[in-house]
Amino acid sequence: MDAPAKIDLGPVTIALLTDGFWRNDGGCMFGVVPRELWRREHPPDEHNRIRLNLVCPLIIRGNEAVLVDTGIGNRLSDVERKIFDHGDGWLCDGLERLGMEPGDVTCVVLSHLHFDHAGGIVRRRPSGRFEAAFARARVVVQAGELEVARSSRNERLRAAYRHVPECLEPVAQRLEPVSGTVELIPGVRAAVTGGHTYDHQVVRVETGQGSFVHLADIVPTRSHLRGPWNQAYDLDALRTMEEKERYLSRASTENGWVSFAHDDRLLAARVRREHGRYQAAEGLLTGEDGATEPGRA
Ligand SMILES: [Zn+2]
Numbered sequence: 564m565d566a567p568a569k570i571d572l573g574p575v576t577i578a579l580l581t582d583g584f585w586r587n588d589g590g591c592m593f594g595v596v597p598r599e600l601w602r603r604e605h606p607p608d609e610h611n612r613i614r615l616n617l618v619c620p621l622i623i624r625g626n627e628a629v630l631v632d633t634g635i636g637n638r639l640s641d642v643e644r645k646i647f648d649h650g651d652g653w654l655c656d657g658l659e660r661l662g663m664e665p666g667d668v669t670c671v672v673l674s675h676l677h678f679d680h681a682g683g684i685v686r687r688r689p690s691g692r693f694e695a696a697f698a699r700a701r702v703v704v705q706a707g708e709l710e711v712a713r714s715s716r717n718e719r720l721r722a723a724y725r726h727v728p729e730c731l732e733p734v735a736q737r738l739e740p741v742s743g744t745v746e747l748i749p750g751v752r753a754a755v756t757g758g759h760t761y762d763h764q765v766v767r768v769e770t771g772q773g774s775f776v777h778l779a780d781i782v783p784t785r786s787h788l789r790g791p792w793n794q795a796y797d798l799d800a801l802r803t804m805e806e807k808e809r810y811l812s813r814a815s816t817e818n819g820w821v822s823f824a825h826d827d828r829l830l831a832a833r834v835r836r837e838h839g840r841y842q843a844a845e846g847l848l849t850g851e852d853g854a855t856e857p858g859r860a
Contacts, residue, residue: 564856566660567621568847570820573772575624575750575790577849579822579830580615582634582659582683585649589613592783594795594826599702602791605827612648615784615825616849617679619654620777621661622768623670627748628663629670631681631777632824632851636696638729654683655851668697672753673704674779675760676712678726680824685733695733703747705755706740707762723796756781756810758803768791774819775831781807783825788834790840800842811841 570577589611593601596696598757605613617634624747624786644650665745678747685693695830731738744754752854762788770773781803786792814821815836822831832846 565850566595567657568586570775570831571772572768572770573769575622575770577768577775577822578661579779579821580617580619580621580630580654581652581830581849582636583605583649584615584681584827585614585615585635585647586610586612587647589681589776591795592791592795593693593786594800596792601775601786601792605784607759614827616823616827617652618777618824618826618830619683619729620766620775620822620831621658622751622766623766624748624750624788625668628668629672629747630668630697630700632671632674632680632779633671636683636687638682638685638687638693640727652683664668665697666699668700670747670749671697671700671702672764672766673694673702673708674765674777674824675708675763676704676730677760677780678730679749680727680779681730684730691858693733693769695737700737701739702734702737703739703741703745705752705762705764707755708760708764709738709740711761716800737836738816756806757805759801760798765806767810768836774814774817776810776814776819777822777824778810779824780805781810782821782823784823785826785829785832785843787823788843812836815841 567578567580589607590664619632635649660764686696712727727801746752750770752770753766755764766777790804793803797803814834820831821834828849830842834841
């Protein structure tokens with residue numbers, strides 16, 4: 564595995580860690596977009612699944628290391644591992660290649676609590692017990708997201724969050740529910756977008772030397788740079804479109820970086836608006852192991 568790709572913004576460095584490739588149903592990933600359109604860029608396998616990544620940016624400033632999302636981790640059952648074609652997760656391998664260990668992560672911020680973003684917050688020990696994967700980190704979650712995950716009676720929402728007690732119990736003491744925009748460390752902010760879930764949040768970095776944003780499930784792949792290409796999971800797809808436009812327009816104006824939570828080729832890119840559409844320009848490519856390789860989109 565190569566060393567994780569990095570984006571240098573002066574006092575802040577962003578390492579693009581990944582929890583490895585996985586697969587999910589292509590129809591779920593593209594919602595109302597016909598299969599004929601998405602299958603060219605994302606060829607489905609015999610189960611209609613497409614290859615996806617689990618990109619988790621690690622934002623480093625001095626002694627602070629803020630991990631954005633945690634991937635799937637190693638908590639899945641054998642049946643689930645087959646369904647999603649995911650193994651044990653590689654986040655800790657990426658940390659090791661940076662010369663860091665899980666205890667060096669000071670803050671974990673979760674965009675939302677779906678299993679492919681929050682699952683890696685815990686590790687399953689050989690005994691079967693779960694422990695916090697990042698023992699020293701505070702865990703920042705939107706209070707609204709937490710409330711829906713814990714207490715919604717809606718059948719669809721209950722299914723989407725059924726793993727949450729298992730994932731949050733080991734980190735209960737370190738949980739920091741927040742409401743709205745918060746500064747995590749100087750120059751690094753979490754801000755609510757809604758759209759994918761009611762309180763979905765994104766993380767933006769701004770220094771005198773540039774900007775970076777992890778849009779999580781607002782723009783999960785390069786194909787989702789197109790306004791109407793959104794996931795079937797989105798609770799409010801129109802809201803997703805509005806927030807997408809707002810963040811991409813800002814990124815293209817300031818030549819900022821955007822990272823893609825689930826793209827199997829591009830970890831992050833500078834985004835340009837051409838002929839009324841956003842395109843990935845200069846990009847950091849995914850290597851064959853899901854990690855990195857600097858290159859051009
Ligand atoms: Zn996701």
